[in-house]
Amino acid sequence: MFENLSDRLSQTLRDVTGKAKLTEDNIKDTLREVRMALLEADVALPVVKDFVNRVRERAVGQEVSQSLNPGQMFVKIVNAELVEVMGAANDELNLACQPPAVILMAGLQGAGKTTSVAKLGKWLKERKKKSVMVVSADVYRPAAIKQLETLAGEVGIDFFPSTIEQKPVDIANAAINEARLRQKDVxxxxxxxxxxxxxxxxxxxKALNGAISPIETLFVVDAMTGQDAANTAKAFNDALPLTGVILTKADGDARGGAALSVRHITGKPIKFLGMGEKTDALEPFHPDRIASRILGMGDVLSLIEEAEQKLDKKKADRLVSKLKKGKGFDLEDFKDQLQQMKNMGGIAGMMDKLPGMGGMGAMGQMAQQSQAGDKMFSQMEAIINSMTPKERRNPDLLNGSRKKRIASGSGTQIQDINRLIKQHKQMSKMMKKMSGKGGMAKMMRGLGGLKGQMPAGMMPPGGGKFPF
Known part of the structure; x- marks a missing residue:
């Protein structure tokens, strides 16, 4: 996400951070680069002009001249203005009303609206502990009703049936009445x-909105349409009392124009980002965290929240307990670690949330490396799945004939199996260090031995919290 913009801004700001003193001339040069980076990212021109002017005003004022490190202060100003242009803080859903709280979803065809309904329902159910009912008032596309019914079943929320013969207002009112009778929250x-x-x-x-008076009217728009997303949102906002925006397909948005333009042009906050096709691929939009990602500073808070939601804590605790008892780290444990990483979206899903990634080379190259790492995870898992339970528990049994059988079963080569065994042994050594006194510090020192051997980001669980 935002790879192109992140690359350009990171390089531009890296050039200015080395300066002992900022002058109007070098600020001018840097701002020109920032302006070009934003325009190339398809950020709307009025947003770019306002952004550059605000940075200039702060940069040439007292704020920088009194700073001990003007270059770093300039980066801090750019970061603060990025946060400001995207909305300063996360705007949560307003559900403070007599239940059920009604959320109306509007948007263009193909923007991912129906999928977003299911994602939002799942998010409300799991994160906010709300009971949710969904209903389709799309009477023009019979497949949309069936699609929502299927998605609702997948995420475990209630679906209110409707047909194309009904009027949208009648469908919505019937669903709301049913939800009230069944004491649904949303x-x-x-x-x-x-x-x-x-x-x-x-x-x-408009008639539907007026009839049901939703507490939230959310506009769903494809982030990959760039500043057009903001312009379309503005057109809908002129017709409807929008309360917020959901940006879908943000994981495929290398530019970032929509995220940086929507708030400025519509005056409405982005409330959620759709980050993939899976039903759990929806995350609240935090401007400060997104700005941090754009500038290559990572987003550790989101990474921790994601870990808390997606990692299997019981497995992690079981492994820590096993290690403390002095039992070995076998290939079954190794496989669990690989699966935990996949649940976190693999390396690719974590790249832009890890601090310092913006300074480690071109984002495109890093994305390729992360894809190679994810492919390697799948290969490792296939190899372990081709072993017998006895072989997983005791890798020393793996002689030439067994390796040949495993290679044939997993569609790999003998050298792939040898590499996995070597990586497992290194990981096992680190696990032993970690389970002893001062284990975490020893384990961190031992990480150097894995560098270049394991896919980036693969680490053992620290105290049972991060199995990667």
Whole structure:
């Protein structure tokens, strides 16, 4: 996410951080580069102009001249202004009303609206502990109703049935009444995708909004359309009382124009980012964390939150307990670690959240390396799956004939198996160091031995919290 913008800004700001003193001339040169980076990222021109002017005003003022490190202060200003342009802080959903709280979803066809309904329902159920009902008022696309029913079943939330013969207002009111009877906390109403230039369709959603008075009206838009996403959101905001925006397909948005333009142009906050096709690929939009990612500073808070949600704590605790008892770290444990990493989205899913990534070379090259690492994880898992339980518990049994059988079963080569065994032995040594007194410090010193051998980011569990 934001790879192109991150590359350009990181390089530009790296050039200025080495300066002992900032002058109007070198600020001017740097701001020109920042301006070009934002325009290339498809950020709307009014946003770019305002952003550059605000940075300039702060940079040439007292704020920098009194700083002991002007270069670092300049980066801090750019970071602060990035946060400001995206909305300063996360705007949470407003559910403070007599249940059920009604959320209306609007947007263009193909933006990922129906999928976002299911993702939001799952997020409310798991993160906010709310009981949720969803309903489709898309009477123009029968497949949309069936799609939402299927997705609702997958994420374990209630689905209210509807048909294409009904009117959207009648569907929504019936769902809300049913939710009230069943004491549901939230009702999410999906609507048909429409263009803002289609007056008839816009009148329909206006009537629907007026009839059900939702506490939240969210506009779902594809982040990959860049500044057009912000312009479309503005057109809908002129017709509907929008309360926020969900940016979908943000994981494929290498530029970042939509994220940096929406708040400025519409005046409405981005509330969520859709980060993939899976039903758990929705995360609250935190401007400070996104700004940090753009500048290559990482996003550890989001990484920790994701770990808490997705990692199997029982497995991690079981492994720590096993190590403390002096039992070995076998290939079954190793496989568990690989699966934990995959649950976290693999290396690719963690890249832009790790601090310092922006300074380690081109983001495109790093993405390729992360994909290679994820492929390597899958290969390792296939090799371990081709072993017998006895071989997993005791890798020393793996002689030439056994390796040949495993290679054939996993579609790999003997050298791939030898590499996995070597990596397992190194990991096992680190686990032994970690389980003893002062283990974590010893384990960190031992990490150097794995560098270049293991896929980047693969680390043993620290106190049972991070099995990667």
């Amino acid at each position: 009702v999410i109403v999906d609507t048909a995708g429409r263009l803002h230039v289609d007056d008839e369709m816009m009148d329909e959603i």
